[in-house]
Amino acid sequence: MSDLTAGKIPVGISACLTGQKVRYNGGHKQSRYCLDVLQDCFEFKTFCPEVAAGLGIPREPIRLVGLPDELPRALGTNDPSLDATDDLLAVGTEFARQNRDLRGFILMKGSPSCGMERVKVYHPNGMPNTADQGLFVRTLRQTNPELPLEEEARMNDAVLRENFIARVFAYDDWKTSIEPDPSYHAIIQFHSRQKYLLMAHHYEGYRELGRYLADAHQQPLPEVMQHYISRFMHHMRHKATRKTHTNVLMHILGYLKKEIDSECKQELLDAIEQYRQEHVHLVVPLALLKHYVKRFGSDYIRSQTYLNPHPHELGLRNYI
Incomplete structure (x- = not known):
């Protein structure tokens, strides 16, 4: 990606x-x-x-x-x-x-x-x-x-531009990884790796779909697929904000707190706070966080599409 x-x-x-x-x-x-x-x-x-x-x-x-x-x-x-x-x-x-x-x-x-x-x-x-x-x-x-x-x-609006392209790549993930060989497990894996991207766009939507999947195996698979992707793409239309991005950055940081020393943790906290206060763009704390995730993160956190929802060459997060 x-x-x-x-x-x-x-x-x-x-x-x-x-x-x-x-x-x-x-x-x-x-x-x-x-x-x-x-x-x-x-x-x-x-x-x-x-x-x-x-x-x-x-x-x-x-x-x-x-x-x-x-x-x-x-x-x-x-x-x-x-x-x-x-x-x-x-x-x-x-x-x-x-x-x-x-x-x-x-x-x-x-x-x-x-x-x-x-x-x-x-x-x-x-x-x-x-x-x-x-x-x-x-x-x-x-x-x-x-x-x-x-x-x-x-x-021309950087937030709308990033929102649209993130949705395109998320939908492509669904079309290529779920539709050709659908299963309950595949849907749960999709939700797992899209978790923090969805949270950044709509926290209540993230919670709604998590609750839905908890009992989804009791329903026919075609119904689960249609319901899930319909609601997922609906929630992804919401624009991610500095507040929601900050929330996600802090959640991901939580997976590293036992692996990095206090100085590195403070450096990350400072970068996230600078972003929250609109002093820097999202790419600043995110680049630092991705560096530590690559070195110390678990397979689960490294798999999160939030970290790379679209090609970095597009530079979409350099302006939000």
Whole structure:
């Protein structure tokens, strides 16, 4: 998980973000971060639902139109008789069903098809009315609710960026280590190594799933698998904070307190406190902690994905 040269992870992406000229005006919204950085570890599956729905390039722009509490429709901005709703939902559902191997999807912000949230919905009279998700995103969530989603523009936020990529790698762990040869033992092993990563994202979620697994062997394995991954990915959507990271760092330190001397322990405590007080980024106490875990930690604590949830070359924890 710490090597970018390992097999790339399949991740979907709005085609315009890769430089493909598929937007309504024949342009694109190329993302240098996706192409120059993430493409080293992600195998991108490009898709433009509007082109797939037959709207053509260039095309009349569409927008979401509807009343609150009803499914908005994708209508032509200039010609409201153009209704692409059913076609967009159909191609989106088909794409989601045929690409269940994806570990995530990077979306175009504000798009009536690909916008993840806060997409403008207009009243039939033409006035902005409310906000919703894009129609393609709606089908992704309905067909594969566990799939990590994020808008490319939101990844300018270091915390949101790290959250999304951590979810992608955790989901990849599940898809590669559990689904091919499922067993109760394999699920427990997954939970064991993801324990502190989950705790950093949602402490109550970590406790909930621990209690669930205690009696899970009494239930049918397919039900346990579906329940566990659904809840795990739901809890992982929560953003880890300095408070939750500090809590996890202290828990891991607890596994070393008998193996390291008081001077080393104080050095670690000082680094964690500097992070808690926002004087340094997470990489500072974490690098020190990983050094001592490598030297003195048990196999259990060294196996924790929290220590290396994604390739260190991405530098995601250098900014949170």
